[in-house]
Amino acid sequence: MTRAATAAALTAAALVLGLAPRAAVSAQAPSRVISIVPAVTEMLFAVGAGAQVAAVSSFDTSPPEVASLPRVGGLLDPDLERILGLRPDLVVVYATQTDLIHQLARAGVATFEYEHAGLPAVLATIRRIGARVGHDAEAERVAASLEARLAAVRRRVAGRRPPRTLVVFGRDRLALRNIFASGGVGFVHDMLEAAGGANVFEDVDRQNVQATAELVLARAPEVILELRGEFGSIGRGDIDRERRVWNALLSVPAVRAGRVYILVDSSVVVPGPRVADGVEKIARVLHPEAFD
Amino acid sequence: MTIRARLVRTIAAFGAAAMAAILLAPLVGSTSISLVKAFDASIPFPDNVDAQILFVARLPRTLAAALVGSALATAGVVFQGLLRNPLATPFTLGVSAGASLGAMLAITFGWSLSFLGLTPVPIASLAGSLGAVAIVYWLAQARHRGLSTNVLLLAGVTMNAFFSALILFVQYFADFAEGYRTIRWLMGDLDVSGYTPLVAALPLLVVAFVSFAWLPRQLNVLSLGPESAEARGVDVDRAQRLAFFSASLATGAAVSVSGPIGFIGIVVPHLVRLLVGADHRVVLPASACFGAAFLVACDVIARTVLAPVELPVGVVTAVTGGPFFLWLLVTRR
Numbered sequence: 044m045t046r047a048a049t050a051a052a053l054t055a056a057a058l059v060l061g062l063a064p065r066a067a068v069s070a071q072a073p074s075r076v077i078s079i080v081p082a083v084t085e086m087l088f089a090v091g092a093g094a095q096v097a098a099v100s101s102f103d104t105s106p107p108e109v110a111s112l113p114r115v116g117g118l119l120d121p122d123l124e125r126i127l128g129l130r131p132d133l134v135v136v137y138a139t140q141t142d143l144i145h146q147l148a149r150a151g152v153a154t155f156e157y158e159h160a161g162l163p164a165v166l167a168t169i170r171r172i173g174a175r176v177g178h179d180a181e182a183e184r185v186a187a188s189l190e191a192r193l194a195a196v197r198r199r200v201a202g203r204r205p206p207r208t209l210v211v212f213g214r215d216r217l218a219l220r221n222i223f224a225s226g227g228v229g230f231v232h233d234m235l236e237a238a239g240g241a242n243v244f245e246d247v248d249r250q251n252v253q254a255t256a257e258l259v260l261a262r263a264p265e266v267i268l269e270l271r272g273e274f275g276s277i278g279r280g281d282i283d284r285e286r287r288v289w290n291a292l293l294s295v296p297a298v299r300a301g302r303v304y305i306l307v308d309s310s311v312v313v314p315g316p317r318v319a320d321g322v323e324k325i326a327r328v329l330h331p332e333a334f335d
Numbered sequence: 336m337t338i339r340a341r342l343v344r345t346i347a348a349f350g351a352a353a354m355a356a357i358l359l360a361p362l363v364g365s366t367s368i369s370l371v372k373a374f375d376a377s378i379p380f381p382d383n384v385d386a387q388i389l390f391v392a393r394l395p396r397t398l399a400a401a402l403v404g405s406a407l408a409t410a411g412v413v414f415q416g417l418l419r420n421p422l423a424t425p426f427t428l429g430v431s432a433g434a435s436l437g438a439m440l441a442i443t444f445g446w447s448l449s450f451l452g453l454t455p456v457p458i459a460s461l462a463g464s465l466g467a468v469a470i471v472y473w474l475a476q477a478r479h480r481g482l483s484t485n486v487l488l489l490a491g492v493t494m495n496a497f498f499s500a501l502i503l504f505v506q507y508f509a510d511f512a513e514g515y516r517t518i519r520w521l522m523g524d525l526d527v528s529g530y531t532p533l534v535a536a537l538p539l540l541v542v543a544f545v546s547f548a549w550l551p552r553q554l555n556v557l558s559l560g561p562e563s564a565e566a567r568g569v570d571v572d573r574a575q576r577l578a579f580f581s582a583s584l585a586t587g588a589a590v591s592v593s594g595p596i597g598f599i600g601i602v603v604p605h606l607v608r609l610l611v612g613a614d615h616r617v618v619l620p621a622s623a624c625f626g627a628a629f630l631v632a633c634d635v636i637a638r639t640v641l642a643p644v645e646l647p648v649g650v651v652t653a654v655t656g657g658p659f660f661l662w663l664l665v666t667r668r
């Protein structure tokens with residue numbers, strides 16, 4: 044008997060016995076999941092639980108199926124009324140949203156807590172959410188395939204000298220101001236290492252560093268890699284203009300060798316099931332000769 | 336002692352402090368550099384990392400701190416004189432809130448217009464401050480002959496609150512990384528990485544500083560109240576307009592370079608008055624020098640204390656300036 048049929052039979056039995064249907068369903072895989080975490084939304088669809096997703100955060104863009112789903116706010120502004128109104132049986136939240144977690148607990152709604160951490164945590168979260176929504180086998184397949192692809196990238200770049208790389212998340216338009224770069228911990232740092240790069244801020248025990256002109260000059264990166272999650276208004280010409288902004292720092296090896304790259308692709312900024320795509324893209328930038 | 340002698344002595348002392356700060360600040364930073372190598376002309380500039388750190392990173396940054404510190408301190412003096420309120424700051428009349436709103440819009444919506452070496456965020460911030468100045472000015476003179484300082488103050492404070500609400504509204508649309516950068520901008524930052532932002536702001540600052548040169552005597556008389564000033568033959572209306580526009584211009588230009596760095600505009604003028612008395616002919620130039628020295632010193636602290644991570648310079652000015660100002664408030668008279 045399939046899982047769905049079991050659930051239907053149990054629900055029918057519960058109804059016949061006069062039990063609240065909720066008690067019967069909650070023993071089963073949740074059927075109405077709300078995800079406030081875009082990375083986990085992607086995981087839910089990747090493990091085949093897309094049909095169970097009832098609503099997503101205001102920031103979700105991937106996969107395309109989320110376009111038609113209701114929106115319930117995000118990390119800073121979750122809309123509790125809307126969430127409860129959609130009658131979820133599981134809400135995926137950030138572990139730091141303690142108020143929301145308490146409120147949902149009082150309302151009797153189960154939560155799945157997400158913590159932003161490194162690359163191993165991404166794989167662990169895929170397995171954990173898969174198990175939670177009753178798709179253990181698919182989650183295992185997705186995670187194992189990601190592991191295999193990451194291992195393949197590692198093999199390709201193995202033995203090549205990792206270029207000293209500055210990874211930039213954001214800065215002001217057309218200026219080297221307010222530059223935020225990856226520190227020596229976290230998911231982007233892990234992606235860079237997996238792709239065969241050495242982080243110039245390896246020694247900084249934080250997820251992000253504000254990189255001043257002096258720091259960039261002193262750390263002398265051989266590659267500057269800017270990750271942009273969204274196209275926004277950036278066109279081809281804008282990207283060339285943005286790359287030239289770095290020319291102000293003449294002595295930086297990446298500038299002199301023309302190795303300043305702007306990757307506009309959400310797979311490089313979302314710690315979800317597309318991390319292997321992101322790592323492959325970064326590896327192709329760092330070691331183009333390994334992919335010829 | 337004649338005013339001229341006092342002025343010369345004061346400027347010499349405060350000017351020396353400012354020069355010392357500007358000359359010493361580029362020597363320290365998160366990295367240690369060799370001055371011998373930095374000035375070694377036999378190494379081509381693109382190969383000389385030490386020279387680049389000194390001339391591309393540290394020197395423009397120090398000059399930015401000096402200009403911004405000087406502009407905010409003098410604007411503070413002028414606003415305090417104009418509004419006859421010791422608690423006035425360059426940010427009281429909504430100029431910086433307007434500038435911040437502009438910057439928030441530019442960061443959040445990723446505008447990429449540039450003009451005469453100015454990049455999108457400074458352009459938007461300047462436009463925002465000009466808009467705020469225009470609105471506040473219009474409100475203050477709409478139903479009065481001349482400027483009403485009371486209306487100016489009320490309109491300014493209200494515009495501040497209104498713009499702050501709009502800033503929150505704009506931030507609501509920012510995604511997470513942008514939201515973080517907008518908050519960081521509001522803390523103030525002097526890492527200009529080059530001279531273009533300074534060159535772009537300089538004409539505005541020059542106009543403001545030249546206008547300040549006309550103000551000291553008039554501010555002295557204005558401090559007696561508009562009626563007494565009128566009786567002493569001062570064109571109160573003109574003096575107030577000049578003070579309002581020049582101080583707003585200085586503030587707008589400074590904020591476009593560095594973001595709104597707090598406390599300088601209030602702590603420096605009061606400290607200077609404590610040292611040299613209340614005569615604006617001395618206070619204004621002394622504040623220009625001391626503001627420069629103070630912000631340069633705060634920036635040195637900001638970039639070295641937690642190196643390689645940096646403290647926002649606005650945090651340093653607030654942490655050093657805040658308690659000091661409270662102490663002044665409690666101990667003076």
